[in-house]
Amino acid sequence: MPGLLVGSVFFTLSLTPSLLPRTEIVQGILSGCCFAVGYGIGNLGHWLWGFLGLKVPPGRVTRAMGMLVALIGLALVLIALGYANSWQNSVRAVMQMPPVDQFQPLVIAAVALPIAAALMVLGKLLVMLIRLVWSWLSPHLPRRAALVLAVLLVAIVVGALVNNLFWRSALRAADNFYERLDAFVSTDDAPPTGWDETGSAQSLIDWDTIGKDSRIYVQSGPSAAEIAALTGRPAIEPLRTYVGLRSAPSVQARAQLALDELLRIGAFERSVLVLIMPVGTGWVDRAGIDTLEYLHGGDVASVAVQYSYLTSALSLLVEPEYGAETAQALFDLVYAYWTNLPRDSRPRLYLYGLSLGALASQNSTTVYDVLGDPFDGALWAGPPFSSSIWGRVTESRQPGTPFWLPRFGNSSSIRFMNQSGAQGWDDIPWGPMRIVFLQYASDPIVFFSFAADWQKPAWFDAPRGPDVSPALNWYPMVTFLQLALDTALSQTAPVGYGHVYSPRDYIDAWYEVTQPPGWTRPQLEALKSAIDPLDYAPFPP
Incomplete structure (x- = not known):
């Protein structure tokens, strides 16, 4: 009963x-x-x-x-x-x-x-x-x-069997599967021909060492002609560099290879240089980089280094430190070279990551290491609930600001943004380093909590996020199971909700972080309207 x-x-x-x-x-x-x-x-x-x-x-x-x-x-x-x-x-x-x-x-x-x-x-x-x-x-x-x-013995034996026999075997199988998937590319996928493209004949990175997702990032970006046609402004070809897990035998070697490739193609002569941490499988959100290139007329160099074959959810569980190690190695090498360049001619340096990539990017350095010569800023989209910087800043938010869109300190260095853009920011001056967390109130990757099993999360409090159902309520244990399932299926939401970030919101975020010259608010709105968000949907309708 x-x-x-x-x-x-x-x-x-x-x-x-x-x-x-x-x-x-x-x-x-x-x-x-x-x-x-x-x-x-x-x-x-x-x-x-x-x-x-x-x-x-x-x-x-x-x-x-x-x-x-x-x-x-x-x-x-x-x-x-x-x-x-x-x-x-x-x-x-x-x-x-x-x-x-x-x-x-x-x-x-x-x-x-x-x-x-x-x-x-x-x-x-x-x-x-x-x-x-x-x-x-x-x-x-x-x-x-x-x-x-008897209960203890059964729990220990069953737990050991599940963990060692089933769970670890499943992880090994998943790792092997995603490694093979990463290497699988159709035979008619020829290497790029441009001298400045990753995998070309002149490139230091072998085309066969980067997988399908990596090649999409390298090849799918807008050309100078496409940027000029969409924005009505002069443009140059963006520079995109990618180093795969198979491109070099160690983390340090992959980071060094990335720096060498950046030097080869003249990335430090561009106005903007972005260090990207991809998600677990090596995938880079096209919307996050295409929009930046549109805003700066292609005068952007970006580099991504793969650190895992597993999906973000699995990587977050079993190997989150791998992403941090790669992010630190890449940042240390690039930052060391960048700080030795003349300040008036070097590119502005930014960090970018989505999801697990945002977590790894946050762990790439500490503020104490860059106080003497800070990098210019960062855009971290959909930061996972386990992100330490995001967690500390959110918990230390200004009283009266909601958990899902907090304000931190005097807002001169760290700000939070959702679908509402930069509303209320006009009278707040930025400091020398601009960091924006782009997050949706409906993103379970951001707002999942193990404590939701027994404790009502703070983002349930009024006012609710604009993309959260007003009928949502907290129930012990059941809400935890709901959020766990939401987290696993976070990318099934439509563009602009959940964990699927819209190019419209990326435009607002990148504009605040990088301040591209010559844009007016009507021009930004026109750019948003010209980009079809469905082109960036993970699961097109």
């Missing part, structure tokens, strides 16, 4: 809104998992009640209560399914998405049922295993001591 009741409550709460819209399949998986978790918690409480020797109602009363609980649970599930569409539509409305199909609740129930059943069977098997070990230990130990030891 308690298991069914708590499971029904968890199922009901799982259908309420979270940060991102969910398809019926995804919602069914989540709801099935939530029901199973609630069922387990309820049954654990029921068992603990009996284990402690507390009184239970007589059999006839228990059977009547069982029927009542079953009816209440069924009613909760049916009522929740009836509200499911309106709850999901409240998320889709703030993201300007069409409403869900009216038959979605039926699909949710059909998917949730087998998921819940499978997890409940798995839970039963674990309980049976604990009882078996308990029965073996009971002749040799006091009853309760034998139970505690």
